Amino acid sequence: MLSQVKSSGLMGIDGVIVTVEIDISRGLPSYALVGLPDTGIKESKDRVFSAIKNNGFQYPMDRITINLAPADLKKEGPAFDLAIAIGILISSNQLTWDDTADYLVIGELSLSGEIRSVSGILPMVLEAKKVGIKNILVPFANRHEAAVVQGVDVFPLKDLAEAVSLINGELIINPFKVDLKTLLTPKSTSGGIDFSDIRGQDQAKRALEIAAAGSHNLLMSGPPGSGKTMLAKGFSSILPDLTLDEALEITKIHSISGLLKDNAIICERPFRSPHHTISKTSLVGGGRIPKPGEVSLAHLGVLFLDELPEFQKSALEVLRQPIEDQEVSISRVNASLTFPASFTLITSMNPCACGYLNDPSHECICTPQQIKNYQGKISGPLMDRLDIFVEVPPTSYEEIQNKPKSESSQTIKERVDAAREIQNKRYEKLDIYYNAQLTPKLMEKYCTLGKEEQKLMEKVYDKMSLSARGYHRILKLARTIADLDNAPDITISHLTEAIQYRGMLKSH
Template sequence: MLTKVYGSAVFGIEATTITVEVNIAKGIGYHLVGLPDNAIKESSYRITAALQNNGYKLPGKKITINMAPADLRKEGSAYDLTLAIGILEASNQIETKKTSDYIIMGELSLDGSLQPIKGALPIAIKAKEEGFKGFILPKQNAEEAAVVEGLDILGAENILEVIHFFEEKIEIEPTTFNIEESIENCLESLETDFSDVKGQESIKRCMEIAAAGGHNIILIGPPGSGKTMLAKRLPSILPPMTMNEALETTKIHSVVGKTSNIGLMKNRPFRNPHHTISDVALVGGGQYPQPGEISLSHNGVLFLDELPEFKRSVLEVMRQPLEDREVTISRAKFTITYPSSFMLVASMNPSPSGFFNDGNSNMTSSPAEMQRYLSKISGPLLDRIDIHIEVTPVPFEKLADQRKGEPSSEIRKRVIKSRSLQTERFNTYKNIHYNAQMNTRLIRKFCKLSDESSNLLKNAMEKLNLSARAYDRILKVSRTIADLDSSSEIKSSHITEAIQYRSLDRDGWLG
């Protein structure tokens, strides 16, 4: 007997429906075709044990299973449940006409219980697009998939529940998810808050500007000056994600299996990879392509601590994603595009010893050591970082001060107000939502300067020997500063402040 059941394969962050054709005929054998990987080929052992332990059996006949489309490689153990139900139906151990209405996915344990799968959200989205009635999957993934409205999400704990559901012996209650309530409460309590930061008022101001405009930022200062502490508090002042941002972010994390039992991601991601990371781990790829750290940071923050310690090849692969806000991975057999619109926050010491320009330290570095250290960061990469700020150590008097600083909640209110102005400004432009995303044409349109401001910027670039690449960055940052000031016009004071945030373009740093 021939029967068809349906599963799904995730390629990139999009799903493709897989038709599993099961044919049982006279003879003996188990033949699985359609480019399955080793995990799928081993499924026969898990299926055999799971069926036996639940009162069913693998037929002693010739079983031929085709996973169509046959030219698309399938991977992972999530097809165990799909194959098992197909075999039971084809061997008349269950009689039902409902299997064609559902996408069925789940990994089987030997006792028949279901283990969580990856990519539940993109699979659910695809199932709804293709008109399926529902999606049967492990209970651990049900809340995540229930984000998709108009699709019955049936979470099961074991294969017996699924069999009895198709035999109409039981009903499985569809899982529901209150999206509106989740979005309203999207800013969960965070462990970090800017009220814990002593002093550093100018740096906190800089972080506020970066958050308001979505600007990339690099913090330069000696060890112990608070660079990492400040960076880890940045998510606490970022605006809440929109519904579209939350869905897209959850899809990416779903593909790598990081969303079980959490439903929709509520907070913006904060990724902090170690400096030994490889370029593939950073941008994504591999034999079975997976998103890298820059895609897992999508709509959030990617923090690179001690930037010069990263391999130069790793840093250079970020140049295209920083510019295009997506990363395209091309291989001989596939091309995948992952979204990667993130805020880059980097930190570094000003010299190998860490105490350049610190008169209180005896540790110094030679000019050759300085040049070798700083040359690890290329000019084109710095070109994509809007704000450079020097972080100085906090004096004892401020460290000992028991008074709390301004809380993140107050800073966030100003950031959200500024972002709302930017949303209104760019509402007619596709994929432009905040100032850091402006291209040259939009900079010319929305960053017009008065004669006074223009002369000020010209003089500053000449006297401070600022590079040409700093020009557009200063205009973007000054536009954000004006938005925080609720000013439609970029004033000379806004330009003056923005110029201060280009430390690495001045003489004495990168030369």
């Protein structure tokens, strides 16, 4: 007898509906699984056998053929276990289910028949809704994540026996619901670090405010202990809150990476801070079947690279394409996938190998050649893709003890939110959301300069030997500074401040 049960796999960050077709016919006992399954799916044979037997059902000793359609799509993971088990029970006449086309079945089985959680539930349920499947059977542990999708009925299950009882009508399970407003309530993402707790460093805070307002990439340079890492960790506290669409997009990426844990939805902008020993594959993604890397896990949030020159040069160079395109394209024999990577890059470094170049309280022991070699670890093309460069000097004793607290993160965030709102209205009919995404063509319309401003930029372009990219980044930066001032046009003062940050970068 032939049975068909709908399940789901993953292709990149999106779900894909897979039909589990099972045919049981007379013949010598055998088990054939086709449809490009990986090792994890092939091993389902033993899990399904034990789960069926240990839940009081009979495992058919006949010729069993299982096809995962579409057959040309590479499939991986244990998410098909439950669908295979239910299909075998239907095909062996131990279970009657006429509505299989209206249900999506997802779950890994243990040997006892317990249904275990799987990664990627959210994109799977989103795809089911897209194709019109309204009823979803999911592992009990994945119920919050699946229920985030509105407009579908999610039925959480604990074991195979419970799934069979639900299908037979012997057990009534109400669809699981979640309160999205409660889930989206933002929590602190900065580890309790508020900008008011950081004494001094007013210029660095101003630079971070501009970076947050326009999603500009930033490099902080200063001696050890000057507060670079603390400033970077506090940066999350001034970023705008997530919208529901943004939260779902971030959650999809973390879901397929198996990083959700007990969260139903990620309501905070990601802050990823990989160690400098990270490989380029871990940074941008990859593998035999490509998986997201740190740049994608930081999507719509922050990627913080501390001690930038200590990273492998090959790892830093692969950042150039994601910074420019805001996505990562990975091609392998098995698949070619594109992952989103729209992040704000915050980096920090010491000015030299010993860290004390130009520090008035410490003597630098580096030779000019050592300084040149250390700073040369970061290539010119990568530096050119940074918008803001800011010096972070050591904090004096007087600033620590006597200087009053500066503005709170909430006060700064209100200005950032106002600037972002201006950008949202300006670009509402375009496929961009903030100034850092402006293309050269759009800049002709939104970053126009007056005669005096043009004269200034002409002088700066020649004096600083700017590239076209560097010139455009100054204009984007000036546009953001103008938005923070609620100014309709870019003025000399906005340009001057923007040039100052790029000037530091060119002189570094």
